[in-house]
Amino acid sequence: MGLVVQKYGGSSVADAEGIKRVAKRIVEAKKNGHQVVAVVSAMGDTTDELIDLAEQVSPIPAGRELDMLLTAGERISMALLAMAIKNLGHNAQSFTGSQAGVITDSVHNKARIIDVTPGRIKASVDEGNIAIVAGFQGVSQDTKDITTLGRGGSDTTAVALAAALDAEVCEIYTDVDGVFTADPRVVKKARKIDWIAFEDMLELAASGSKVLLHRCVEYARRYDIPIHVRSSFSGLQGTWVSSEPVVRKTQQQGDKQVEQALISGVAHDTSEAKVTVVGVPDKPGEAAAIFRTIADAEINIDMVVQNVSAASTGLTDISFTLPKTEGRKAIDALEKNKGAIGFDSLRYDDQIGKISLVGAGMKTNPGVTADFFTALSDAGVNIELISTSEIRISVVTRKDDVPEAVRAVHSAFGLDSDSDEAVVYGGTGR
């Protein structure tokens, strides 16, 4: 039995009862013969409450100090969790991000992990302790200041530690049963996915699935650490995310390999807006000027589409999507450079939604794209933008059409839980 890294989110440790429940769960893994490192987030709403306090003393809290403040949150939950475990008769020690060797760059509030030196954690578990580690936090390599990793940072801490400790698996405990073929709040017949490849999970995360963050999956893929997303409220198997299909023991058939589905799932995202730059001269360098302006404003964009230019005018339109929260900044930046770029006008539309179909199967199955468009068309959904990768196809529609579109696509590809079998194409998948 090797080492497992478990991660518990804020909702799992929201109060003393939650902490005691998580403590029992951790002790079980230890009793089963594993070395256990548990990464924990701040309790429930602690982080939001601390941000409230910060805003009471300063309208724009300094980054370094905000990180110092917010890291108090995990300090509280991890110490309490270690106490609760000791109370169950097992040795536990809590460690801050800094003590756990989570080394980051110096970008406060959204630092990136650049190294993990888990010497103290390793020594602690080798002595027989359960190590509890603060998620979300690290220490800057250059300034030795405390940093935080931004939203979802605890998942990344867990995966990074699992990689550095060469763990068997990184278990991400959450309040849902795993990764689903679609958001169960939108699609009642969504199915839990037993196994999904890193690549498909990355596309789902990039397309609006909230269960795992893109950054965390990226990290796990780079170091080939299997992730097991599961509920902290049940003992059920959740979703495995890894490079190779997991093997399950079944009583009837002996070892059984979980198979790769052709289509992994349908994701949607209504947090983006669309900007259209109207009347752009159709000549080299124009698009570059627009996207240089956007990049200089430090805005990440998602989909980009350039219309075919009208021969009569020599002008074209360029549309792109971006997070709604960046909308104002993008418009301001473009307006400021209107003369230099050369365009007629800007249109801003925040009533859009994006629907994405993700699956390794579409690489070898050209029919997938056609079926996708047919499903949308049959549901009466109009398509405004299209973007594809090797294993994903995304469209932008009216925001109001999103739920119906997601359900239609989910059903058309046989993903509904009462379908006997997923749609099978001639290809082999991968």
Place this chain on the structure above:
Amino acid sequence: MGLVVQKYGGSSVADAEGIKRVAKRIVEAKKNGHQVVAVVSAMGDTTDELIDLAEQVSPIPAGRELDMLLTAGERISMALLAMAIKNLGHNAQSFTGSQAGVITDSVHNKARIIDVTPGRIKASVDEGNIAIVAGFQGVSQDTKDITTLGRGGSDTTAVALAAALDAEVCEIYTDVDGVFTADPRVVKKARKIDWIAFEDMLELAASGSKVLLHRCVEYARRYDIPIHVRSSFSGLQGTWVSSEPVVRKTQQQGDKQVEQALISGVAHDTSEAKVTVVGVPDKPGEAAAIFRTIADAEINIDMVVQNVSAASTGLTDISFTLPKTEGRKAIDALEKNKGAIGFDSLRYDDQIGKISLVGAGMKTNPGVTADFFTALSDAGVNIELISTSEIRISVVTRKDDVPEAVRAVHSAFGLDSDSDEAVVYGGTGR
């Protein structure tokens, strides 16, 4: 203008308003040309709330984890204070005890400072920053674990940093105006002391005065760091505690040295109980056996008195006082060793109080002791135990007599605020 260390207690930073007020005060000192290092406690009741949480998950929280938990308290207050200062347009950086170089032994929950290596603090203030440091916490030299210094630990942090940084003064901001000649809640006419020598302050602290803890004064004396105890709610001068009388500029007389009073003040303490060991054989080794038993139980005792033995029986009684909280433990330990020690019975009395008169003047003025007993006698207060040092005399009385006894002594030695002058003896004081 040199460096000043300021310390703000939990009541001064109980909420966002308090933090903003303290921030202004710190910035004033900076504007006056000082380098400023501010040590801060946890906000208001934070520490008690965290202890509550700990008790919800574990009846006896592990020491290492309790320290990890409690240190979240100062982390919050110091980060908020740094933000509030930055919001006033001044640069500030917060530092944990560990970052500030507060190195301690490994005794969790009541660690002792064994070294201070304030390199980061020094660099920060030399760059023009105001440094905010978490009080009450440090890092163990041996285990690198986070430690706390116990009750009143933030004062000790401040004095230790002041010593390590060679500060001009260590200002302890609190919710009273300074050190008084008696507890103002008991003696309405108590006077604020302008200056008091370390030795007298040590005796007052040991005798029940709560303003400064013994340990903190001891540290300041060892490194000769002047302490200025003052209110965080007013701009008034408070009480200076130092080895040499402070010099004040006055408009009328030019420089004026504050004079040493013969008597510094009257302290009282009702937190102790008295244990009497009855019927002890009056022979060598008996007292040793008793106090070895007490010491082995790790109980600190205060006063000890052995009665003259009755010639007829060859038996004597030995009484001692100790904190009430240790009473049960002491009785149990003595009963357990009753056979080995050899005594008749034990009496336990928690209805006692201690009144102490402190002043360097009594060294050279034998009349002080007589006047002290006369004052008590005139007030009808019966004396049960007596103990003296070179600059202190303490008596144990009935607990109910304490307020009246304190007022009588305070008045007899001319300490009342409406007295024209303190009582003057023939001696010179010191």
